[in-house]
Amino acid sequence: MSLRSVSARSQISGVAPSRTPRWTRRRVRDRCVRSVWRSSRDVSGPVDRCRPFSTETHEFKAETKKLLDIVAKSLYTDKEVFIRELISNASDACEKLRFLQTTQQVKDVSDAERPLQVTLSVNESERKFVIEDSGIGMTHDELIEHLGTIAKSGSLDFLQRGESDASKIIGQFGVGFYSTFVVADKVEVYTKTADKEKGEKGYLWTSDGSGSFTITEVDEVPRGTKIELTLKDDATEFSKLATVKKAAQKFSSFIDFPIYVTEEGEPKPINKQEALWMKSSATEEQHLEFFRFLSGNSYGKPWYTLMYQTDAPLSIKSCFYIPDPDNAPSRMFTKDPEIGISLHSRRVMVKKHADGVIPKWLHWMKGIVDCEDMPMNISRESMQDTRLMEKLSMAVVRRILRFLQQEAKKDPEKYQKFFRGYSYFLKAGLIEDKEGNFSRHKDDLLKLLRFELDTQLDLDKPEEPEDTDAWHCQATADLCNPSGSKMRKDKRVLTEEEQTQMQKFIKSVLKEKVEQLYDNACIAAGTLDDPRVLMSRLNKVLEMFVYQGAGYDYARDRRVNVSTARNLSR
Numbered sequence: 001m002s003l004r005s006v007s008a009r010s011q012i013s014g015v016a017p018s019r020t021p022r023w024t025r026r027r028v029r030d031r032c033v034r035s036v037w038r039s040s041r042d043v044s045g046p047v048d049r050c051r052p053f054s055t056e057t058h059e060f061k062a063e064t065k066k067l068l069d070i071v072a073k074s075l076y077t078d079k080e081v082f083i084r085e086l087i088s089n090a091s092d093a094c095e096k097l098r099f100l101q102t103t104q105q106v107k108d109v110s111d112a113e114r115p116l117q118v119t120l121s122v123n124e125s126e127r128k129f130v131i132e133d134s135g136i137g138m139t140h141d142e143l144i145e146h147l148g149t150i151a152k153s154g155s156l157d158f159l160q161r162g163e164s165d166a167s168k169i170i171g172q173f174g175v176g177f178y179s180t181f182v183v184a185d186k187v188e189v190y191t192k193t194a195d196k197e198k199g200e201k202g203y204l205w206t207s208d209g210s211g212s213f214t215i216t217e218v219d220e221v222p223r224g225t226k227i228e229l230t231l232k233d234d235a236t237e238f239s240k241l242a243t244v245k246k247a248a249q250k251f252s253s254f255i256d257f258p259i260y261v262t263e264e265g266e267p268k269p270i271n272k273q274e275a276l277w278m279k280s281s282a283t284e285e286q287h288l289e290f291f292r293f294l295s296g297n298s299y300g301k302p303w304y305t306l307m308y309q310t311d312a313p314l315s316i317k318s319c320f321y322i323p324d325p326d327n328a329p330s331r332m333f334t335k336d337p338e339i340g341i342s343l344h345s346r347r348v349m350v351k352k353h354a355d356g357v358i359p360k361w362l363h364w365m366k367g368i369v370d371c372e373d374m375p376m377n378i379s380r381e382s383m384q385d386t387r388l389m390e391k392l393s394m395a396v397v398r399r400i401l402r403f404l405q406q407e408a409k410k411d412p413e414k415y416q417k418f419f420r421g422y423s424y425f426l427k428a429g430l431i432e433d434k435e436g437n438f439s440r441h442k443d444d445l446l447k448l449l450r451f452e453l454d455t456q457l458d459l460d461k462p463e464e465p466e467d468t469d470a471w472h473c474q475a476t477a478d479l480c481n482p483s484g485s486k487m488r489k490d491k492r493v494l495t496e497e498e499q500t501q502m503q504k505f506i507k508s509v510l511k512e513k514v515e516q517l518y519d520n521a522c523i524a525a526g527t528l529d530d531p532r533v534l535m536s537r538l539n540k541v542l543e544m545f546v547y548q549g550a551g552y553d554y555a556r557d558r559r560v561n562v563s564t565a566r567n568l569s570r
């Protein structure tokens with residue numbers, strides 16, 4: 001039987017022969033047989049002169065193995081997340097190619113006539129789920145690097161903390177490509193890089209998720225990536241058209257490339273392709289959908305939503321969400337967080353995590369900033385680009401802070417809950433803004449801070465506030481700055497005299513404590529440059545303990561002789 005007839009009979013069902021690339025028309029096994037053997041240079045030579053493409057076997061990195069083991073054995077109920085992860089990767093791959101082409105970083109594109117798109121297809125009888133994109137693709141080395149190690153620092157964190165509950169890991173971080181092993185016992189990835197300068201060879205990556213993967217060179221792979229899953233017995237629902245179509249619709253509404261599901265041999269478009277942030281308004285339902293899409297979750301709703309569009313000082317179209325304060329990130333695991341807002345220019349993604357525009361203390365916000373004036377190949381080295389980023393950042397952050405001020409006035413109770421969840425980041429913002437942004441957002445930030453006092457503050461009879469939490473103290477110290485914004489008591493602005501009194505009061509009450517507490521706060525925030533400065537103060541605190549413990553009033557009488565102190569410390 002000729003290869004052609006085998007291929008024609010065993011094509012993946014639902015793929016239109018006339019509208020789809022050649023590779024989807026051939027059964028995988030046949031293509032592998034055909035492609036792992038290739039003629040020697042002398043094509044007219046006998047069959048025994050053919051030599052096989054060698055198949056390399058690689059071990060997954062240790063953490064990847066651990067993650068795969070947890071994921072593959074999981075009984076995770078929300079299995080469809082793998083579709084979201086694969087669609088998102090396929091869309092990122094298209095986005096990347098569009099970006100590199102637009103910025104002339106890829107000049108010679110493979111299969112240049114292939115439009116940027118994503119296609120999903122299934123084969124129920126063979127338990128197959130297939131997704132293919134015409135995006136950037138991967139070279140041999142990129143395959144090893146990208147699919148052999150864990151990319152998501154979040155899931156790595158979880159593993160390092162000894163977490164082994166797959167539902168928590170998958171629920172919170174998605175685990176990207178590896179979520180395929182929740183549903184598949186065999187994963188095959190066909191890929192070819194779009195950049196001809198990097199090579200024109202195609203590769204097949206295969207794994208059953210049990211510790212190693214193989215890579216084989218393959219003929220006739222078009223530009224992009226095709227992922228073929230052989231589904232586990234308990235996941236055969238994902239070889240059903242109706243299930244896949246429903247899930248794909250749910251996860252692809254805002255993808256900026258056409259997404260097709262092959263139905264009765266015809267690719268049918270399923271996504272609306274709407275970039276919400278470019279619209280002048282949107283319904284609550286649309287925001288909910290977009291928020292979930294950006295957070296990579298199929299649940300949850302935003303606490304606050306802000307759409308911000310302006311033409312001056314820059315042309316900005318943006319959409320921001322603040323997640324439920326109950327899910328605010330823990331400050332213990334946010335030392336080097338990824339910014340949740342991406343930067344676009346006329347819909348094309350310029351930066352996935354828009355640092356430079358959004359400061360770290362606002363990393364927990366989700367959203368998109370689209371700025372027409374932004375060059376696509378923005379560089380950190382160019383002063384002009386840096387200035388543009390700063391200008392954009394000023395406009396966007398100021399708008400966010402003023403929006404929060406408005407919300408605080410509109411619904412103080414709702415704001416109170418927001419503040420409880422995110423207060424640490426706003427207080428940290430005050431410090432980071434001072435250090436990295438000349439305190440340009442200080443006035444706006446101060447208006448957002450709230451302090452709890454156990455007793456009603458009496459300016460004539462000062463009492464010490466109970467809450468002397470370190471950030472609190474630092475923020476309070478900032479308030480003491482005479483150029484600070486006005487403080488309020490009982491919803492009225494304090495008079496100048498009252499403010500001076502208040503500053504004196506805070507300084508008198510917190511004087512000794514702010515010494516040491518400020519440094520503790522700096523250690524917690526990882527901003528203390530020289531820990532040696534702590535030593536003399538720590539020694540003093542210890543000395544204080546020793547004296548006070550023995551009944552001496554250290555603050556009033558420090559003239560206790562040294563031998564008494566030595567005896568005491570024993």
Ligand SMILES: Nc1ncnc2c1ncn2[C@@H]1O[C@H](COP(=O)(O)OP(=O)(O)OP(=O)(O)O)[C@@H](O)[C@H]1O
Nearest residue numbers: 089090093136137138146147151175176177178225
């Ligand atoms: N369809 C694809 N085309 C090209 N490269 C891909 C594709 N799918 C995955 N990759 C590569 O593999 C890497 C790992 O993918 P994975 O989904 O595990 O994490 P990620 O996508 O980097 O994480 P995140 O979802 O936070 O962006 C990607 O960063 C990308 O470089």
